[in-house]
Amino acid sequence: MPHLGERQRRVVAGAMAEALGRGGQAFVVGASGISTSTMSRAVREVRAGVEPSHRQRAAGGGDRPAVDKQPGLLEALDELVHPVTRGSPMSPLRWTLKSTRQLARELTGQGFRASAELVRRLLHQMGYSLQAPAKQNEGAQHPDRDAQFGYLNALAGEFGAAGEPVISVDTKKKELIGSYANGGTEWQPAGQPQRVSVHDFADRALGEFAKAVPYGVCDVADNAGWVSVGDSADTAEFAVESIRRWWGTLGRDRFPQATRLLITADAGGSNGYRPRAWKWFLARLAADTGLEITVAHYPPGTSKWNKIEHRLFSFISMNWRGRPLTDIATIVELIASTTTQTGLTVQAAHDPNWYQRGIKITDRQMQHLPLRPHDWHGEWNYTITPTKHAT
Secondary structure, three states: OOOOOHHHHHHHHHHHHHHHOOOHHHHHHHHHOOOHHHHHHHHHHHHOOOOOOOOOOOOOOOOOOHHHHOOOHHHHHHHHHHHHEEEEOOEEEEEEOOOHHHHHHHHHHOOOOOOHHHHHHHHHHOOEEEOOOOOOOOOOOOOOHHHHHHHHHHHHHHHHHOOOOEEEEEEOOOEEOOOOOOOOOOOOOOOOOOOOOOOOOOOOOOHHHOEEEEEEEEEOOOOEEEEEEEOOOOOHHHHHHHHHHHHHHHHHHHOOOOOEEEEEEOOOOOOOOOOHHHHHHHHHHHHHHOOEEEEEEOOOOOHHHOHHHHHHHHHHHHHOOOOOOOOHHHHHHHHHOOOOOOOOEEEEEEEOOOOOOOOOOOHHHHHOOOEEEOOOOOOOEEEEOOOHHHO
């Protein structure tokens, strides 16, 4: 009996009572512990010819939904969460900052009967999910934010349909090189954790080379990544050199007939839309490769929507969790061993070059760049043609 569903238990109990004949119902009640009212119902159902079913109750049975019994409950809940909702320009999913227990208390204060579990189910029906409060204060949003997402997606679709490469680029968080604690856990013999430094102070002996600078390139269509690990500075020259290395190692073979390249990048950092050096070195890359390079930047304040963040960097972080990043070779090895069940492959290499900070590009140099701003937000979207003037 404990292994049967509600309806199945009634069928078994009713059939046994019928088989025992006179006194059978009382005997089954005593042996099974079910109530006399349930026993009577079970016998009636068996006599009517009911059969076992995967359904617990007959169609239309059971209690009415809470929103039907309490008119206005759904509207009251939506009104409570509406002032603190946030939306994603890439997904219809919404989320709320309030917990289900807090929402249930507020609904109870308004005269409704609502548990935290009921609130959770209703929120899911309404398209909400509860998220951690980290990084949700986005500040002022550009009025053309959503339109830029649409423009960027249209460009990616057009390049992809034409068989041209589309890549997402960014610099991953800089990592301390040495025997330092790294978030997460790793299987070790019981009671024998790996010993690391108590304090996360950079090694003075390494000087400016105390941190690793991973710069990633994610092939959006091929689920493949490339990471250059530098140890000097995150500069525009380093960023473009990483793209150059990706093209020479993976891109050229993957797209032998390519004439154009689309780069999607954040609005800030070494590959932002403001640094002149980024555009200058991209022009040199275009001249060297013969590729027409188009850049589409994510709007300011939306770096978390960059494809590379959740298609490459997140898996790298999971792969090396709990492992001290003792040296550059270890970092490169851990990055290159990153895989996923969906087929992600990653190649990585150390970039030993030293990159100078603060390179200045003059107005005259910028005027000679073969750069064409697009009609829509030319500061975010522009194309660089491959001419030798850029060298």
